[in-house]
Amino acid sequence: DAGITQSPRHKVTETGTPVTLRCHQTENHRYMYWYRQDPGHGLRLIHYSYGVKDTDKGEVSDGYSVSRSKTEDFLLTLESATSSQTSVYFCAISGQGGVSYEQYFGPGTRLTVT
Amino acid sequence: QKEVEQDPGPLSVPEGAIVSLNCTYSNSAFQYFMWYRQYSRKGPELLMYTYSSGNKEDGRFTAQVDKSSKYISLFIRDSQPSDSATYLCAMSETSGTYKYIFGTGTRLKVLA
Numbered sequence: 001d002a003g004i005t006q007s008p009r010h011k012v013t014e015t016g017t018p019v020t021l022r023c024h025q026t027e028n029h030r031y032m033y034w035y036r037q038d039p040g041h042g043l044r045l046i047h048y049s050y051g052v053k054d055t056d057k058g059e060v061s062d063g064y065s066v067s068r069s070k071t072e073d074f075l076l077t078l079e080s081a082t083s084s085q086t087s088v089y090f091c092a093i094s095g096q097g098g099v100s101y102e103q104y105f106g107p108g109t110r111l112t113v114t
Numbered sequence: 115q116k117e118v119e120q121d122p123g124p125l126s127v128p129e130g131a132i133v134s135l136n137c138t139y140s141n142s143a144f145q146y147f148m149w150y151r152q153y154s155r156k157g158p159e160l161l162m163y164t165y166s167s168g169n170k171e172d173g174r175f176t177a178q179v180d181k182s183s184k185y186i187s188l189f190i191r192d193s194q195p196s197d198s199a200t201y202l203c204a205m206s207e208t209s210g211t212y213k214y215i216f217g218t219g220t221r222l223k224v225l226a
Contacts, residue, residue, distance in 0.1 A: 041218065042120075042202065042216045042217060042219055043158070043202065043204075043216040044216075045213060045214070048213065058213065090157055090158070102148075102160055103148070103160065103204070103214060104160060105150075105157035105158045106157050107156065108155075108157050
């Protein structure tokens with residue numbers, strides 16, 4: 001267990017509403033990531049963070065924003081949810097003790113946009 | 115063409131068989147290679163990682179990288195029903211951004 005929690009674990013929301021997903025780590029890893037996983041596409045990077053207040057876009061960042069005000073928390077916000085954002089969202093961490101290439105994943109958040 | 119290709123399966127084998135899982139890739143800059151196991155409705159779990167070419171063994175698992183062919187493999191010896199899961203490969207360049215490209219996963223079923 002890499003000390004990663006995600007909340008909520010399941011959420012159903014309506015089109016057009018804002019949604020925020022939270023990732024919390026207790027391992028003091030430098031890097032944090034948000035992925036979505038969809039059938040036929042695998043894991044795709046949405047955004048990642050390489051430090052507090054330092055973030056960058058991944059390959060599917062449109063419609064998503066992130067924030068990291070503390071080392072341990074990385075928030076993913078869907079400003080106005082759409083049905084195409086129905087997915088399973090995973091947070092990941094890496095970068096403890098200078099070893100950056102090993103990524104550890106959280107349990108996931110299953111989001112349904114109706 | 116995707117940067118990383120992986121046969122989705124499902125791959126069904128009898129208990130005790132040797133399993134070979136593979137990924138091909140197109141980006142010659144990839145240096146770090148990882149294998150993850152994902153059980154249904156769970157997060158991916160890191161199994162193996164290798165840097166550059168060569169083999170790495172850990173218990174029943176062996177990871178192999180052939181950079182000249184842009185091909186990586188994961189072998190599972192003496193497969194068990196508990197090995198039934200989806201196996202994802204992932205790769206990264208040495209760019210310092212530590213962004214990873216994942217395969218779509220191969221679903222493995224080990225039959226008792």
